[in-house]
Amino acid sequence: MEDVAFQERVEQALGNEQLQAALRKAAGRFDVARERAWAQLDDVHALRAHAKGIKAHTLAHLDRYLAQLAAQVRANGGMVHFAADAAEARQIVRGIVRGVGGQLVVKSKSMTTEEIGLNHALEEAGISVVETDLGEWIIQLAGEKPSHIVAPAIHKSREEVADLFSRITGENLYDADIPTLTAVARHELRRRFLEADVGISGVNFAVAETGTLVTVTNEGNGRFVTSVPRVHIAVMGMEKVVPTLDDLMVLLELLPRSATGQILTSYTQMVTGPRRPGELDGPEALHLVIVDNGRSRLLGTEYEESLQCLRCGACLNTCPVYRVIGGHAYSGVYSGPIGAVQIPLLQGKPDDVNLPQASTLCGACRDVCPVQIDIPRMLLALRRQHASSARPQTVWERRLFRLYAMVTRRPWLYRLALWLGHWVLRPLMRNGRIPHAPGPLQGWTQYRDLPPVARQPFHRTPTAKRIEEK
């Protein structure tokens, strides 16, 4: 689907009723759960400000904390690799797997490995890869990409999952309920942990002062992946480092609450080095791969703030655009408002310039972001950047903008235009809305009704007057 232009992907998503229903249900549920979980905190605003401070401080001293993290991981017996880009990261991981004669890799959920296209690279090298997070396994079987940071298979119905599982088991599972389907997944995946040579995980946080790698999950697969195979490779984006365990605790207060509405996820796993002499469990070797892939380019720019992202998915769940087009309409693994900022910056394909345009700039993403990332500000900056480098405007565009400037500079003309707008559009109104706009405006009403121009503009209401007087 990614080869198709953005506009076309959006059209396909809007025309997919099953997707619409799945998104409405799932995103809405996450949103409500987050609100409830935040409400249980004494002062969520202070906590969010504190968390933002931690992330901003870390990014301002990223070189120092990454060096400290690398030194600590090595002191704990692990090995550290820095990858400048996706190709180097793939090469490093492939080299480690080949070096230990690995034939089968089990993975727990990791957006960074999705970002660098790791599965494909390993499979090309003849190495089998099995995703073991339920959602990731479902989309691996379907040959798709994640459509949500937290819930990768959010777009899939029970029937579609049953169909996928029927194909691999050879049984007819079409009428199977969800517990039966999860039991199938458990049965199919459990033996893979025991057979695998290498486990690959992501990293939610990496603590610089102790060299501890933290993953936050709701499935036990993460523990199997990091402890059963003889080699564990953890892959992280360089922005995931946090200075201290105290800082980690602050961020852990917010991440599960914002992602799934939980006070703590079922498994918050902390790995500090490989198995030590005398210990019964754990891998013989631990490798940490720290991936840059365009992130350091953002440091010190107006987009640095985007690296504060905790990957909680709250901005996706609340975004009126994501909630109707879903994650596959975006052209990278990160979707929703934060994806619309990060994909053009990290990936930079020509089609990506459309993503920042696909926003209402309503600000809901900033309001729900646990670290208060000002996504609308960055979307506007990207739009500005694109506009200044885009093709010159057509004659009609220039005329239209000149007319708009002329009208908005003259209050009397502006008022007249609003008055005229109200009366011209009035015949098109049905039940207080405009369901079908005429001529070149019809695109606006293809998927929603247009609100009419108000008879009394807001600036002439008593409320506006009161605001003006203050």
Ligand code: SF4
């Ligand atoms: S930008 Fe904020 S709300 Fe969106 S995924 Fe990142 S941390 Fe969560």
